[in-house]
Amino acid sequence: MYNSKITGLGYYVPENVVTNDDLSKLMDTNDEWIQERTGIKERRWIEEGSEDTSAVMGAKAARIAIERAGLTTKDIDFIVFATLSPDYYFPGCGVQLQEMLDMRTVGALDIRNQCSGFVYGLSVADQFIKTGMYKNVLVVGSEFHSGGLDKTTRGRNVSVIFGDGAGAAVLSRTEDNTKGILSTHLHSEGKHAEELTVLAPSIRHWVPEILEANDETDESYFPYMNGTFVFKNAVVRFSEVIMEGLQKNNLQATDIDLFIPHQANLRISQFIQKKFKLNDDQVYNNIMNYGNTTAASIIIALSEAWEKGKIKDNDLVVLAAFGSGFTWGSVVMRW
Structure with a gap:
């Protein structure tokens, strides 16, 4: 049986930094209140008019991970995309990523396990590799939260917590069962x-x-x-x-x-x-x-x-x- 190991990593976050003080202008909150309860000082939110979406950010992170793995998009055998904030109700972001990266017609699986999504995605990719079905699997986690948050005092307990961003990992086959x-x-x-x-x-x-x-x-x-x-x-x-x-x-x-x-x-x-x-x-x-x-x-x-x-x-x-x-x-x- 093969083993799987991470060979490439990458992430992307929007440039727009939103501090706790920025949020205090939108709702009844303050920096001390947020930090005391969550530890959060700032987060990234996609600016209005930006091209960024969950799929777009996922593609940006994926390009970095694939390059760092020493591979090209043609080497990827399967896509696992985890998100709770897809661009569309359906289809999922996985097929969008396949098109954005000009990949072969590889399979694309979408995972809807929210905060556990990347862990679930790694587990799925690991099994595909260990059984010998695939050699290189791209696992992506990406979220565009800010567009769906209640940015008023009513929603502050939730909206102060979430940020936007994406990350990606390339999981590759290895015969060394002590690694990965x-x-x-x-x-x-x-x-x-x-x-x-x-x-x-x-x-x-x-x-x-x-x-x-x-x-x-x-x-x-x-x-x-x-x-x-x-x-x-x-x-x-x-x-x-x-x-x-x-x-x-x-x-x-x-x-x-x-x-x-x-x-x-x-x-x-x-x-x-x-x-x-x-x-x-x-x-x-x-x-x-x-x-x-x-x-x-x-x-x-x-x-x-x-x-x-x-x-x-x-x-x-x-x-x-x-x-x-x-x-x-x-x-x-x-x-």
């Missing part, structure tokens, strides 16, 4: 689906109803989050799925060289860091600069950490995510 992805672990608990959700538009609340209502006060069009409930579940599931990955590979927390959690809330990351007794050099966070970019958050952080030289050959790297669904998962890899 060692294991992935995926879970879900759908009974909590409406604790973090956008209820409309949907097939149950479709275009005629939207046009008839034309009601800008309808909160169901904007993301809803039961923040306290999500936080409590996140810290439990993060811990469980990290331990699951370590135990599967006969490892301990002390073996971790770098842990990259989904950038949902700095307080969650700090809680997990303390629980596993990891020092600051063993954990990489960048939520303070980008906010929560959902499916893009882990791959942006992983790319940035690699660029900064924080990941070395043979390092044990652990990724973990928790989000809407609820879904959660982890990846254990040897660099």
Whole structure:
């Protein structure tokens, strides 16, 4: 059986920086309030009139990752695209990416697992490679949140958290079973689906109803989050799925060289860091600069950490995510 390893990484974020002070001009909030609850100082939001969309940003990140892998777009055998904010209700962003990068008519799979999207995407790509079906798989996480947020005081608990951006990784075949992805672990608990959700538009609340209502006060069009409930579940599931990955590979927390959690809330990351007794050099966070970019958050952080030289050959790297669904998962890899 083959193994898979990351051979190329890349990320892209919009140039437009939105600080907490900027948000205070749109809603009743302030820098201290946001930082105390989330750790976020600023985020990137796509400016009106920009060409950027989830698919476009994904393509920009993918070009960087493919070049760094020493490959061309013709070498990619399959696309996995994770996002909760696709350009269209359908089709998904994967086929747009295939066209934008002038690829062969390779398969394109879209993943709708929100904050766990990139972890799920890596797991899917890993299985395709390990079975010998594909040699090089492009995994993308990209989000255009800002266009769908309630930027009023009513929506501040959610809208201050999210940012726009994209990241990409090329996963390639290797015959060295000591390197690359060692294991992935995926879970879900759908009974909590409406604790973090956008209820409309949907097939149950479709275009005629939207046009008839034309009601800008309808909160169901904007993301809803039961923040306290999500936080409590996140810290439990993060811990469980990290331990699951370590135990599967006969490892301990002390073996971790770098842990990259989904950038949902700095307080969650700090809680997990303390629980596993990891020092600051063993954990990489960048939520303070980008906010929560959902499916893009882990791959942006992983790319940035690699660029900064924080990941070395043979390092044990652990990724973990928790989000809407609820879904959660982890990846254990040897660099």
